[in-house]
Amino acid sequence: MRRLGFPPPLSLFWHYLLAMLAMAGMTGLLHLLRNVLDAPIVALLYLLPVGLSTALWGLGPGVVASFCAFLAFNYFFIPPYYTFFVHQTQDLLALVVFFVVAVVISQLVGRARSSLAEAQAREREATHLYELSTALAGLRNEEAMARIIAEHLHEVFRAASAEVVVQLAPQETRTLRIPPGLAMPAEKPDYVVPLTTARGLLGELHLWRHTPPLNQAEERLLRTFASQGALALERAVLAQAETHAKVLEESDRLKSALLSSVSHELRTPLATIKAAVTSLTGAGGAWDSLARDDLLAVVDDEVNQLNRLVGNLLDMSRIEAGALQLQRQWNILAEIVGGALAQMRRAAERHRLEVDLPDELPLAPVDYVLIEQVFTNLLSNSLKYAPLGTVIRVSARAQDDDALHVRVSNQGPPVPEEHLDRIFDKFYRVTAADRVTGTGLGLSICKGIIEAHGGRIWAENLPDGFAFYFTLPLLWDGAPPPRLPVESEAV
Amino acid sequence: MSTTPHILVIDDEPQILRALRTILTQKQFRVTTASRGEEGLVLAAANPPDIVILDLGLPDMDGIQVCARLREWTQIPIIVLSVRDSERDKVGALDKGADDYLIKPFGAEELLARVRVALRHAAQAQGPKTPTVVRAGNLVADLARHVVTRGGVEVKLTATEFKLLAYLAANAGRVLTHQNILSHVWEPAEADHIEYLRVYMRQLRKKLEDDPEQPQYLLTEPGVGYRFLADE
Numbered sequence: 245m246r247r248l249g250f251p252p253p254l255s256l257f258w259h260y261l262l263a264m265l266a267m268a269g270m271t272g273l274l275h276l277l278r279n280v281l282d283a284p285i286v287a288l289l290y291l292l293p294v295g296l297s298t299a300l301w302g303l304g305p306g307v308v309a310s311f312c313a314f315l316a317f318n319y320f321f322i323p324p325y326y327t328f329f330v331h332q333t334q335d336l337l338a339l340v341v342f343f344v345v346a347v348v349i350s351q352l353v354g355r356a357r358s359s360l361a362e363a364q365a366r367e368r369e370a371t372h373l374y375e376l377s378t379a380l381a382g383l384r385n386e387e388a389m390a391r392i393i394a395e396h397l398h399e400v401f402r403a404a405s406a407e408v409v410v411q412l413a414p415q416e417t418r419t420l421r422i423p424p425g426l427a428m429p430a431e432k433p434d435y436v437v438p439l440t441t442a443r444g445l446l447g448e449l450h451l452w453r454h455t456p457p458l459n460q461a462e463e464r465l466l467r468t469f470a471s472q473g474a475l476a477l478e479r480a481v482l483a484q485a486e487t488h489a490k491v492l493e494e495s496d497r498l499k500s501a502l503l504s505s506v507s508h509e510l511r512t513p514l515a516t517i518k519a520a521v522t523s524l525t526g527a528g529g530a531w532d533s534l535a536r537d538d539l540l541a542v543v544d545d546e547v548n549q550l551n552r553l554v555g556n557l558l559d560m561s562r563i564e565a566g567a568l569q570l571q572r573q574w575n576i577l578a579e580i581v582g583g584a585l586a587q588m589r590r591a592a593e594r595h596r597l598e599v600d601l602p603d604e605l606p607l608a609p610v611d612y613v614l615i616e617q618v619f620t621n622l623l624s625n626s627l628k629y630a631p632l633g634t635v636i637r638v639s640a641r642a643q644d645d646d647a648l649h650v651r652v653s654n655q656g657p658p659v660p661e662e663h664l665d666r667i668f669d670k671f672y673r674v675t676a677a678d679r680v681t682g683t684g685l686g687l688s689i690c691k692g693i694i695e696a697h698g699g700r701i702w703a704e705n706l707p708d709g710f711a712f713y714f715t716l717p718l719l720w721d722g723a724p725p726p727r728l729p730v731e732s733e734a735v
Numbered sequence: 736m737s738t739t740p741h742i743l744v745i746d747d748e749p750q751i752l753r754a755l756r757t758i759l760t761q762k763q764f765r766v767t768t769a770s771r772g773e774e775g776l777v778l779a780a781a782n783p784p785d786i787v788i789l790d791l792g793l794p795d796m797d798g799i800q801v802c803a804r805l806r807e808w809t810q811i812p813i814i815v816l817s818v819r820d821s822e823r824d825k826v827g828a829l830d831k832g833a834d835d836y837l838i839k840p841f842g843a844e845e846l847l848a849r850v851r852v853a854l855r856h857a858a859q860a861q862g863p864k865t866p867t868v869v870r871a872g873n874l875v876a877d878l879a880r881h882v883v884t885r886g887g888v889e890v891k892l893t894a895t896e897f898k899l900l901a902y903l904a905a906n907a908g909r910v911l912t913h914q915n916i917l918s919h920v921w922e923p924a925e926a927d928h929i930e931y932l933r934v935y936m937r938q939l940r941k942k943l944e945d946d947p948e949q950p951q952y953l954l955t956e957p958g959v960g961y962r963f964l965a966d967e
Contacts, residue, residue, distance in 0.1 A: 544842075551840055571822060571958060573913075574930035576937050582948040583955055599948055607930050613822060613958040726930050731893040 256304075263297040263305035267312040275320055283335075286321045287342045294346045295353055303354030310346035317342060369465050372400050373472060380476040384483045386410050390420040390447075393473045397451060398422040400469075401462065407433065407450035408473070412481050437466055439474040446477045501671045505684055509553050513546035520546075545590075556685045559617065560670070563692030570614065570696060574607040574726060577648065581638055583612075584619035591624065594632045600639035606727075608648050609720035614693045621686040622652040622712050629710070630656035646718050647699075653711035664703050690714070740854060741765040741782070745775035745801065746790035746816065751839075755788065758843045764850075772796035776804055783809065786853055788846075789833070790816045791824050799827045806832035810860065812853035816841075822958030829912050829959070836910060836959070851967065852908030869904040871952040871965040874943055876904045883943070890942050895920065899935050900943075900963075903953070907965035910956050936961060 270293045274286050281289075290313040298306025318328055322335045330336045379392045390408040397406035407421045433450035435458065440446070449470050458466065520539040524531065531539070562568050578601045585597060608615075619638070626636045634655035643649040659667060666672045668691040671684040694701040694714045701714040718725055742764045744755050752768045759766045767784065769775035772793045779787060787805065791798030802813055812834040817825050825836050834856070835849050859866075867879035873886040878901050883890045892900065898920045903911065917926045925931060940947040954962045 547840065574933060576933050578948060579933065579937065579955060582950065583957060586949055589949075607933065611958075612955075616957060726928070728931060728934050731895055733891040733893050 259301035259305045260308055263293075263301055263309040264312055266293045266297055267309050267316065269293075270313075271316040271320060278321065283321050283338065287317060287338065290317055290342070291346060291349060294350050298350040298353040299357055302357065303350065306350030306354050307347060310343065310350050313346055314339065314343045365461055369461070369468075372396070372465065373468055376469060376472055377476075380472070383476070384480060386412055386477055386480040386484075387418055387420070389473070389476050389480060390418060391422075393449070393469070393476075394420045394422040397449060397466075397469065401451060401453060401458065401466065403451045403453040405452040407452075408447065409450065410439075410447040410477060412446060412477070412484070435463075435466060437470040439470055439477060441474045441478040443478060443481065446474055446481070449473065498670060501684075505671060506553070506557065510550065513549045516546045517543050555617075556621075556689060559689045559692075560685050563689060563696075568614075568692065568696050570611045572609050572611055572720065574720075575610050575612050575615070577601055577605055577608055577640055577650070580610075580612055580616050581619055583616045584623060587616075587620050588623050588627070592627055592636070595627055595630060596633070596635045597623075598635055598637040600637060602641070605640060605648070606642055606645075606718055606725035608716050608718060608725070610697055610716055611693075614696075615716075618690045618693050618714070619652070621690050625686055625712075626652060626654040626656065626710075630654035634709075642718065643715070645724070648716040648718060650714050650716065651711050653706060653709055655709040658705040658710055659703065661705070664705070667703060668701065739763055739765045740785040741767065742786050742788060742850070743767045743769065743775065743779055743784035744788045745769045745772065745793065746788075747771065747792075747794050748790070751790070751816075755846075758846070759850075762847060772798070772801045775801060779805060779809070779811075784811060785857070786850060787811060787813045788816065788850075789813055789828075791821070791828060792818070799824065799831050802828050802831040802833050810857070812857050814849050814853055825959050826912055826914075829910065830914065834909060848908070848967075856906070856909060869907055869963075869965050871904075871907070871963070874952060876900060878904060885943060892939075892942065895931075895935055896939050896942070899932075900939055903961060903963035904965065907963045908967075910960055910962045912960040914960075916960060932961075 297309035394408040435451040437449040640650040670688045699715045815828045
């Protein structure tokens with residue numbers, strides 16, 4: 245863990261003491277050698293601990309050392325010895341010069357030292373900021389950003405606890421506290437810095453650190469942290485706005501596709517109904533009964549078409565909203581397929597429908613109504629593209645006892661490989677919209693329903709046609725399909 | 736009962752009321768209409784109808800609630816009108832005492848068939864005898880003698896299959912919910928096992944229907960239950 249170079253008060257006291265001890269040691273040493281050394285050499289030697297004290301412990305201890313040296317030099321080495329009196333003028337001069345030199349040296353050394361410390365502190369500051377901005381650079385999500393900011397705050401400022409409050413929207417406040425899991429401190433934070441940008445207040449930084457209080461440099465760093473954090477959050481706001489705009493644009497595009505498709509699909513049957521009904525009412529009963537029945541059958545067909553369209557729209561909106569609620573029950577696939585075939589019987593009059601479902605197929609945990617919807621949609625799609633008179637076949641097999649594998653195949657034209665995935669997209673059509681009827685919703689509804697069941701749906705070209713495939717899981721909450729005991733027939 | 740049965744229709748859509756009034760009057764029914772649940776309950780109490788046709792989506796109260804309130808004092812048949820995709824509502828209404836349901840949009844023939852079935856069952860409930868022989872196409876089920884024939888040939892049924900067919904046939908024409916069938920045909924402990932019903936229904940279809948994939952008599956009511964379609 246990195247620390248900023250700011251000594252606590254206790255070590256400051258030790259620094260002064262050490263400076264004085266150094267001076268005492270030097271004095272003792274020089275006193276032993278006083279018969280060998282002249283006063284000027286002693287004065288020079290005294291400058292050594294002064295310089296060292298300043299360099300090691302700072303300006304204050306240096307000045308104290310200078311003063312001690314001045315007193316000791318006077319007391320022990322300037323005659324009369326062991327007094328603070330000075331008889332000769334030149335000795336006095338030497339003493340004064342010594343003091344001035346000692347103080348100047350300690351000041352010079354001290355300044356160099358403190359500017360070095362300052363440079364180092366600034367370098368560390370720059371490193372912290374660099375680390376913070378690198379950590380924030382790749383992020384687009386405000387929660388991750390808040391976490392990074394809080395972690396850095398906690399580490400760099402050695403805080404008891406750090407908290408980042410982010411409020412990008414009025415009702416949306418997120419708070420991230422480091423260390424996490426810690427209960428909210430009862431007292432107010434010691435430092436509160438707003439996260440402001442040109443857009444206004446985006447949040448606040450809260451820092452709990454009682455002792456020692458932050459010094460000027462640290463406070464400056466804290467403010468810089470805040471502005472870095474605010475910039476990053478602003479980027480998150482802009483990114484959100486951009487995503488939102490893209491989503492809106494996309495849903496706008498889909499809505500207009502839906503509207504144009506739906507209005508076309510609604511108007512066609514309405515036009516037919518209107519024509520049929522007005523000719524029946526206008527003719528005043530002049531139609532022969534065959535023509536009358538024919539017109540009425542057309543009206544009935546078109547009404548059913550409209551009803552299917554509305555059903556599709558409702559299903560789609562439910563799937564889109566994630567509001568599809570499955571009414572799962574154990575079901576027999578053959579019964580569901582039978583239901584779908586019954587609905588399609590009239591539409592499929594000019595095709596051949598074949599069903600190949602083995603009797604031993606297990607029960608499947610599915611929503612009857614929705615899976616029937618899947619079959620009707622797949623069959624109606626097949627009927628639309630397969631030539632008249634061809635076979636449409638529904639088959640299914642159990643796969644590895646945990647899935648049903650279902651196939652709806654027809655003898656229609658192949659779909660270009662690059663379209664195979666996309667035919668399940670909303671409004672996606674391989675053929676131009678004016679050549680086939682439909683909303684372009686049927687297959688995407690199938691996809692939504694199958695996926696809600698935990699299955700998968702896809703399409704493949706066959707050597708002589710085209711097929712839809714889908715799978716349905718057979719396990720329901722891990723339970724396999726139930727098997728029933730066989731009952732013997734009464735005699 | 737008067738010769739012209741009286742039908743109360745409760746629906747908030749004026750166009751539906753208009754159409755139903757026209758269709759039912761044409762078929763010699765006497766028709767009263769209400770556009771709100773409370774109004775319908777008041778009308779039903781003041782002049783009890785022979786049958787109630789009730790829309791489940793009313794503006795002032797839940798249709799299921801109207802069902803429950805009616806059932807507090809009368810057993811007159813109730814046919815509910817509902818839309819697709821609300822199986823839960825349909826089952827809820829049937830459990831609260833409704834006799835049958837129709838999905839909007841419905842055909843007039845379908846409506847009239849349901850009305851006839853409901854009136855017949857109401858009459859049977861009052862009368863002393865219930866029919867013991869039910870016919871549907873080439874099927875004949877003699878419930879008293881426990882004999883079922885298809886095209887004149889006797890069909891062997893297991894005990895449960897017969898019990899199931901007998902219950903459906905006794906209620907011919909009416910929809911029966913899964914729960915209703917399970918609780919009448921199976922032991923209470925097994926009443927949650929819809930898979931029993933599915934499997935036995937399939938066996939019955941194989942024995943009784945010409946094409947079990949496209950049944951003519953034992954019909955599935957998607958998400959709700961089953962209905963036995965007998966000759967009228």
